Amino acid sequence: MVNPQVSGERTPTSYPVVLSGQARGSMWLYVFFAVTAGVVGAWISLVYLGESLAALGIPDPGPLTTAGLPFFRSAGLMVASLGVGSFVASAFLLKPKDSDLARTSLSADGTLAARTAAVSMLCFALISQLMVPMYLSDVSGEPLANTLNPARWPAAIELVSTSLAWQVTAVFALVTGVAALTTYRWMWQPVFLVGALLSLVPLGLEGHSATGGDHDFGTNSYLWHLMFMALWVGGLMALIAHGRRKGPGMAVAVRRYSALALVSVLVMAASGVINASIRMNLSDLLTTSYGWLITAKTIGVVVLALFGFVHRKLTIPKLATQPGLFRQIAVVEVLVMGAITGVAISLGRTPPPPPRNIRLNQMVIDLGYELYERPTITNVWTMWRFDIVFGAAALIFAAGYLWAVWRVHRQGGQWPIIRTVWFLLGCLTLLITMCSGIGMTIPAMFSMHMIGHMILSMGVPLGWVLGGPVTLFLQALKPSPENPGPREWLEVAVDNPAVRFLTKPAVNTIQFVVFFYILYVTPLYELMISEHAGHLIMNVVFLWSGTLYFWELIGVDPVPEPTSPVARAAWLTGSMPFHLFFGVYLMMLREVLGYDFYLNLGLPWTDDLLRDQQVGGGIGWGSGQFPLLIVWAVLIWNWYTDDARQARVYDRKAAETGEVDLDDYNAQLAAYQSGKNPQADYYGKTFD
Structure with missing residues (x-):
């Protein structure tokens, strides 16, 4: 054991801790x-x-x-x-x-x-x-x-x-x-x-x-x-x-x-x-x-x-x-x-008082609440029920981000307002989605579940990754003078072997695409929707998978092993057919996923479960295109800025060296035209 009096280590109050007695x-x-x-x-x-x-x-x-x-x-x-x-x-x-x-x-x-x-x-x-x-x-x-x-x-x-x-x-x-x-x-x-x-x-x-x-x-x-x-x-x-x-x-x-x-x-x-x-x-x-x-x-x-x-x-x-x-x-x-x-x-061993609401039908038992009317484009914004997990998470994330922005400005730094807008938009999207009529009907209808799936895996993560929260907190948090602190913990959390592996373009694309198929092609979906825990797990995985995917593609925060915008655009292009086919597969599927669960809910309106599933497939096919357009726009912009940055680097080098690389290239062309073999001279000049 290290004795602070011997090693010179000091407590935050600069007084040595008196260690008396036996351990x-x-x-x-x-x-x-x-x-x-x-x-x-x-x-x-x-x-x-x-x-x-x-x-x-x-x-x-x-x-x-x-x-x-x-x-x-x-x-x-x-x-x-x-x-x-x-x-x-x-x-x-x-x-x-x-x-x-x-x-x-x-x-x-x-x-x-x-x-x-x-x-x-x-x-x-x-x-x-x-x-x-x-x-x-x-x-x-x-x-x-x-x-x-x-x-x-x-x-x-x-x-x-x-x-x-x-x-x-x-x-x-x-x-x-x-x-x-x-x-x-x-x-x-x-x-x-x-x-x-x-x-x-x-x-x-x-x-x-x-x-x-x-x-x-x-x-x-x-x-x-x-x-x-x-x-x-x-x-x-x-x-x-x-x-x-x-x-x-x-x-x-x-x-x-x-x-x-x-x-x-x-x-x-x-x-x-x-x-x-x-x-x-x-x-x-x-x-x-x-x-x-x-x-x-x-x-x-x-x-x-x-x-x-x-x-x-x-x-x-x-x-x-x-x-x-x-x-x-x-x-x-x-x-x-x-x-x-x-x-x-x-x-847990003592009977609670009689329930205040004695109208316990199957819908209340399975969902915890009743749905009285079919959700429409307008009435989902008039139904509200705060989600204690995801609603609270949205508020906590937004508050933490604003605290970090305040901390950066207090230290005399600057933070782009557009990044703040993006991140808060992601938090607001999560809050509204999970606490409005959308979130209330996600467990009850396949079509609404698919809307939630698309928003949580594509909409919310886009706002988060374009907000650059890791870069922000690294600016807001100072290195710990004692034990490693929050800044050091954050650094290792985003740069470690596991994250390096998961953010490789091939691995990242596979995890984002394959989860769609594993969830809906296997019996996993029917198992997950039957319990409240399953809904929680699915929503968490949607958020995690989407955030990881878009962080590597267009995130403001640098990944451990970055790739060029061209390579990322290629991976995005290669994965798009899988996204499209996934929606088509659901539209063509004749078996109703989760049939028994949805039927037993006893929704107060009559619904064609197969038709609802086909609508959900169409939502999965069409709604994913808009976020991908944003991704394409960001990738093209990154491509342009990366090319402009390389041009500036080349111009600066040319100004310092007097176009040495261009002169060597022109000398090679002249040697070829004169019938000489320039390779030995060129490489000899290079490695002498």
Whole structure:
């Protein structure tokens, strides 16, 4: 370990951190945190178990399930949070060996954090696998001893949606944990962090939030809630462990975590309010068991916010001289977090109040809301429903971009207004598309789905890449004088082996074109539209694939290995027939994609599903041409400016060397005309 007093490293306050005492491990603390969450979850669930079983009409499966299921689910979320937070520490809180992030390995402290994260994800995978038979036992009322038989697990995965969610979680957690044990290079740590967060996604797509009316609001808000809970709780556990190890750079790590914690508490509060408001009335808070648990959880979050205030006012200013004070208060804080986690898990075992809207038809069950009239060119602009994922993302991206523009101007720099207009146009397009009648009917009609597909994969990305956000943020962010910071993270994010491979013209064109065919030619489309998660995944992939494709073609931000405008135009020309044929294929297809799903929605207007699909194919064929015209225009302009730049370079060189290249060329022509062989003389002159 590096002692700042010896190495000369200084904290942001320029005072050395006093490291006293012996470095200690934190394994027993991890277990204590997980057990605390598990005991609280099990105890509360047992209190309300009779009410829950009576509401569900199933027999008691026995104590191993009734107590074990909430215990392991609560403890499992604490273990998963430890994995997420430890990856946050190894990637962004602790300093790696050197500043070359694309090649450097983790420091000793970073390696310990990464190893903790990997083991945590493996433990979470085991717990997740155990939850598969436990939920089968819980739903069927059979004793756990019967459902532990692996031969019963396929039935559990097929019949119990929660068991399926935990099985997917187990796979994600296992892959992330095993992969994280194979390398301790810094560049992989953010990737493993994404894998750890993805392992939580299936859990956010099941439960009370994923059923009934407004479940789109419930699911999306719960996803935000779950993700930032893991970042908040896990990050603090990682900091406690780092402090107990007497690791260096504690002040920087705490300062960075403090910003993350502030964002987390705001997101958790907002998402929690949204989720509770669609489940119950205000009067239910003090009159129902579910309301009492919501109230207890709310009080706990307020207490945690007070802990954050104490850290900012008391422990962080004294971190240089009293580092133990931060750890002591943080341990109590994590225990409160564990108790809140147990309360939150108990909500899933407690029947919520009766729904405010008792008109739960198939459309509400599948979509979360009702569609009363056929969408037209005019009325899609009169229907509005805010999308908590993509609408919020559009606002966050726009706010971040404007902040960076303000930062550049504050530093005395300039930023072209046209780039700002392009980027904000992309964000506005995303906001309007997903929050208007277009976004509301995307899950209900193939033709509207195709409109959304074209806008998300071609319209929004065009605005983003022409806005040059990477170039802007590289100007706005200053190099970090301590650990690598946001600027360094951004640089390695856009210039690394994976991005270099994906932005090769051949690879980039294939990923953009092939995904269209994989989605609609295979049974994948029918699988994706049947679940809210599928719609989320498709929309994210549309945005990602289109942004990558147009970034390499016409983006303002330079790609790691740029190609000439002529080569890019050639690749675009070669890919156009595939785009056109894709639309023609859908127009000629006689089989209705997603027939059962669309038919069961029971839309209040009679519709010819095959005709709607043919309209969608026509939209796919025709609507893609307009964005491609913009791409062609930009490529031609880039071609012109590149040729003009080369001409200026040649003119400047000619002015400096006196047309040496032209004189040599004319000498060669004269030699050929005189019958001499100029090659030896010319190359000899060149290489002498």
